[in-house]
Amino acid sequence: MANQFGERLKQLREQNNLLQRQVASILEIDTPMLSKIERGERKAKKEQVIQLARIMKVSNDELLTLWLADQIIDVTKDEDLALKAMQVAEDEIKYRKTKKKNK
Structure with a gap:
């Protein structure tokens, strides 16, 4: 399992x-859970990540980005088309954000 978040947390x-x-x-x-x-x-959990950012005195974005990246890696790690799928997802996210801004 990917662990950028856990390493940074420690x-x-x-x-x-x-x-x-x-x-x-x-x-x-x-303690064993941590x-x-x-x-x-x-x-x-996402709520815990936000709490941890406050405790560690870092931005939510820093820890949430690593947390989310680990989840993406975990889901796609064994997929040959992972990078292609992530590009499609990125394009869709950009499209939705643009659409949302234009409303």
Whole structure:
């Protein structure tokens, strides 16, 4: 499983001199669960990612981007057409944003 998010989370936690048990307590999860999130064995919920950004004093965008990228990688990692599919998805997202702006 991809783990850019978990690696960054661990790095930030250590930079902030926080123990896993301290962060887990704030998130209202147990320490083994946080450890699994850091190792990429479990996925954090979006709400937890936003909470973690606040705790670690970084932007939501930074952690949400890594979290979402890990999910995309996890879903597409074994697909030969992954890059092509992501290009189609990117084009569709751009189209929808343009359409939304023009309303």
